[in-house]
Amino acid sequence: xxxxxxxxxxxxxxxxxxxxxxxxxxxxxxxxxxxxxxxxxxxxxxxxxxxxxxxxxxxxxxxxxxxxxxxxxxxxxxxxxxxxxxxxxxxxxxxxxxxxxxxxxxxxxxxxxxxxxxxxxxxxxxxxxxxxxxxxxxxxxxxxxxxxxxxxxxxxxxxxxxxxxxxxxxxxxxxxxxxxxxxxxxxxxxxxxxxxxxxxxxxxxxxxxxxxxxxxxxxxxxxxxxxxxxxxxxx
Amino acid sequence: xxxxxxxxxxxxxxxxxxxxxxxxxxxxxxxxxxxxxxxxxxxxxxxxxxxxxxxxxxxxxxxxxxxxxxxxxxxxxxxxxxxxxxxxxxxxxxxxxxxxxxxxxxxxxxxxxxxxxxxxxxxxxxxxxxxxxxxxxxxxxxxxxxxxxxxxxxxxxxxxxxxxxxxxxxxxxxxxxxxxxxxxxxxxxxxxxxxxxxxxxxxxxxxxxxxxxxxxxxxxxxxxxxxxxxxxxxx
DNA sequence: CGTTGGCTTGATACGCCTCAATGCTAGTGG
DNA sequence: CCACTAGCATTGAGGCGTATCAAGCCAACG
Numbered sequence: 373x374x375x376x377x378x379x380x381x382x383x384x385x386x387x388x389x390x391x392x393x394x395x396x397x398x399x400x401x402x403x404x405x406x407x408x409x410x411x412x413x414x415x416x417x418x419x420x421x422x423x424x425x426x427x428x429x430x431x432x433x434x435x436x437x438x439x440x441x442x443x444x445x446x447x448x449x450x451x452x453x454x455x456x457x458x459x460x461x462x463x464x465x466x467x468x469x470x471x472x473x474x475x476x477x478x479x480x481x482x483x484x485x486x487x488x489x490x491x492x493x494x495x496x497x498x499x500x501x502x503x504x505x506x507x508x509x510x511x512x513x514x515x516x517x518x519x520x521x522x523x524x525x526x527x528x529x530x531x532x533x534x535x536x537x538x539x540x541x542x543x544x545x546x547x548x549x550x551x552x553x554x555x556x557x558x559x560x561x562x563x564x565x566x567x568x569x570x571x572x573x574x575x576x577x578x579x580x581x582x583x584x585x586x587x588x589x590x591x592x593x594x595x596x597x598x599x600x601x602x603x604x605x606x607x
Numbered sequence: 608x609x610x611x612x613x614x615x616x617x618x619x620x621x622x623x624x625x626x627x628x629x630x631x632x633x634x635x636x637x638x639x640x641x642x643x644x645x646x647x648x649x650x651x652x653x654x655x656x657x658x659x660x661x662x663x664x665x666x667x668x669x670x671x672x673x674x675x676x677x678x679x680x681x682x683x684x685x686x687x688x689x690x691x692x693x694x695x696x697x698x699x700x701x702x703x704x705x706x707x708x709x710x711x712x713x714x715x716x717x718x719x720x721x722x723x724x725x726x727x728x729x730x731x732x733x734x735x736x737x738x739x740x741x742x743x744x745x746x747x748x749x750x751x752x753x754x755x756x757x758x759x760x761x762x763x764x765x766x767x768x769x770x771x772x773x774x775x776x777x778x779x780x781x782x783x784x785x786x787x788x789x790x791x792x793x794x795x796x797x798x799x800x801x802x803x804x805x806x807x808x809x810x811x812x813x814x815x816x817x818x819x820x821x822x823x824x825x826x827x828x829x830x831x832x833x834x835x836x837x838x839x840x841x842x
Numbered sequence: 843c844g845t846t847g848g849c850t851t852g853a854t855a856c857g858c859c860t861c862a863a864t865g866c867t868a869g870t871g872g
Numbered sequence: 873c874c875a876c877t878a879g880c881a882t883t884g885a886g887g888c889g890t891a892t893c894a895a896g897c898c899a900a901c902g
Contacts, residue, residue, distance in 0.1 A: 444751045448840045450759040454751045466748055469741035474748050501736060506704035508743035513701055513709050515750040516679045516689045522757065523801035524685040527890065558849065566758035568891055573850055589849070589899085605683040762858065793881065803859055808882055824866085824881065 412487035416479040418555075422463060429473045431487045432504075433463040438483020439555045442475045443563070453564040455514075456480070456556060458541055462507050480555040522566050525604070530565045531575040532603050535585065539594060552592040647722035651714040653790075657698060664708045666722045667739075668698040673718020674790045677710045678798070688799040690749075691715070691791060693776055697742050715790040757801050760839070765800045766810040767838050770820065774829060787827040 413436070416422060422433060425445060440457045454475060457463060463485065467474045493500060521533050535552065543549035554561070558569040565572065576592075579585045584600050586593040594600065648671070651657060657668060660680060675692045689710060692698060698720065702709045728735060756768050770787065778784035789796070793804040800807065811827075814820045819835050821828040829835065 444755050446755060446759070450755060452751075452755040452758045454754060466744050466751070468744045469737075470744070475751065501740070502704075505736070505740055505743065508740065508747065509701050509703045509705070511747050512743065512750065515747065515754070516687075516701070516710065519689060519750070519754065519757075519801075520679050520681055520685060520687040522754075523687045523798070524681070557847090563758070566754075569848090570850080570892085571890060574890090577850075792879090804880090805860085805882080806858060809858095812882075 412489075414485050414487060416483045416485070418479055418481050418483075420479050422477040422479065422485065423473045424476045425474055426472050429464060429467045429470060429490065431489045432465055432468070432493070433477070433485040433487055435459050435461050435463060436484045436486055438479055438481045440477050440479055440483060441556060441560055441564075442477050444475050451563065452566075453556075453560050456538075456564070459545055462504070465504060465508055465511065468504065468508070480560075527565075527567050527571045528575040528578060529604055530567065531561075531572060531579065532600050534561065534565060535592065535594065536597070536600060536604075539597075549597075550594045552594070554590040554592060647724075649720050649722060651718045651720070653714055653716050653718075655714050657712040657714065657720065658708045659711045660709055661707050664699060664702045664705060664725065666724045667700055667703070667728070668712070668720040668722055670694050670696050670698060671719045671721055673714055673716045675712050675714055675718060676791060676795055676799075677712050679710050686798065687801075688791075688795050691773075691799070694780055697739070700739060700743055700746065703739065703743070715795075762800075762802050762806045763810040763813060764839055765802065766796075766807060766814070767835050769796065769800060770827065770829065771832070771835060771839075774832075784832075785829045787829070789825040789827060 412431075414422075414433070416438070422440065423429075435457050436459060438459075440463060441453050442455050442457065442463065443451055443453045445451050457477075463477045464473060468490075488497070488500075493504070521530060525533060538552055538554075539549040542552065556564075558572045561567075562569040562572045567575075576585070576587045579600075580587040584594075584596045584603075586595055647666075649657075649668075651673070657675065658664075670692050671694060673694075675698060676688050677690050677692065677698065678686055678688045680686050692712075698712045699708060703725075723732070723735075728739070756765060760768060773787055773789075774784040777787065791799075793807045796802075797804040797807045802810075811820070811822045814835075815822040819829075819831045819838075821830055
């Protein structure tokens with residue numbers, strides 16, 4: 373099934389997400405919203421940690437470039453990835469009402485975030501609160517969709533759901549919806565989808581074998597989106 | 608293992624939750640917070656629907672008595688219970704920024720809610736917004752804890768986690784932490800825990816057989832909380 | 843060129859799902 | 873008061889899907 377490169381050369385620079393001139397309707401925060409503040413910008417390398425659960429929470433962060441994973445940890449060491457976050461998404465909102473962060477946020481690629489100090493948000497920048505509220509509510513709905521998916525779909529279907537979700541989000545940011553570069557490991561993916569990494573690998577291999585996608589390590593090409601989508605509707 | 612009644616007579620009236628004189632620190636909304644509005648009150652019978660996904664969203668609801676389940680539905684009919692909600696919890700916040708509700712909310716017992724019109728919240732009652740934000744963030748953290756649990760725990764452990772969680776919540780409302788009356792069906796429980804109803808039954812039966820709890824249909828008595836808790840830490 | 847981290851694949855085991863039958867309780871109508 | 877029913881809960885038998893364990897592979901890197 374593997375027929376050379378997944379990505380044509382013209383797509384190989386999917387890398388760090390470049391600033392996009394037309395923000396996605398409604399959901400993406402951009403600098404135009406904050407004329408009155410010179411926002412702190414922070415760059416991170418892959419695998420670098422933006423914040424950890426338990427650290428004092430003094431700011432939220434807007435992803436401007438790159439990709440982050442957030443994860444929670446139990447007292448006895450069980451870990452779980454709770455989400456992957458692209459440009460325009462807000463990191464740390466879940467701790468909005470808390471003195472410390474509730475999750476870890478780790479860059480999966482060279483990334484850049486803007487810092488929104490909580491002190492500013494609660495004073496001068498309080499116009500933004502409805503916006504934050506909307507993001508919080510949207511996060512809940514997203515979590516619930518995933519809880520639904522994880523509770524009702526098979527391993528392969530979960531992987532398909534993930535690919536389609538990622539493709540749609542990339543597309544809404546102006547990128548190709550067919551060429552995906554998975555910046556996370558199979559283990560991260562498995563943790564998010566409540567699967568073992570071997571199961572993720574097997575699912576991808578099988579999807580490749582049936583021809584709906586082409587897989588080469590972390591490069592994925594979607595070959596038949598319609599068929600992919602149909603795999604979700606009929607159990 | 609079953610030795611007569613689970614509940615001593617003195618506990619049998621656990622039924623509809625009576626108003627409680629001392630609200631749980633910080634997290635429970637009560638009437639004292641809204642001196643300026645005469646709140647609409649609404650009573651529902653068991654199985655009655657408070658709102659459904661897709662209906663226009665004009666108000667949030669505070670559970671004052673009884674118990675609700677919320678659930679989401681996919682286009683192709685898969686359903687999943689996203690939570691059970693006791694007195695003091697807010698229903699509908701997940702749709703705060705939306706014109707329509709995003710989930711179904713169904714009473715599992717004779718229940719009572721107070722209505723918080725969105726129009727009021729966005730005008731006169733906007734002092735409450737920080738409060739709502741806190742509830743939203745807390746809901747996200749709760750969802751993540753459950754995602755962690757469902758992704759890392761076995762069937763029996765999930766049931767244990769649910770029982771301990773429910774017991775703690777009941778206790779924080781002033782009720783016994785040992786005598787639980789499950790108002791939901793095994794199917795509801797299974798849907799929430801991502802298990803089949805038979806698996807829930809088997810888990811409960813097995814826990815009963817080992818002596819950590821006593822089960823009689825929907826009545827549960829916790830006999831050894833310490834041992835229950837220890838079942839969660841070592842996989 | 844060896845090392846390392848991540849990915850793939852195979853063999854096997856086990857936990858949970860599925861299907862099916864039975865039991866229990868509350869509610870209904872004769 | 874007692875069949876009768878409907879809805880849930882329980883239990884068992886068997887199969888399937890995913891986890892587990894183990895080995896080998898590949899690409900990146902020092």
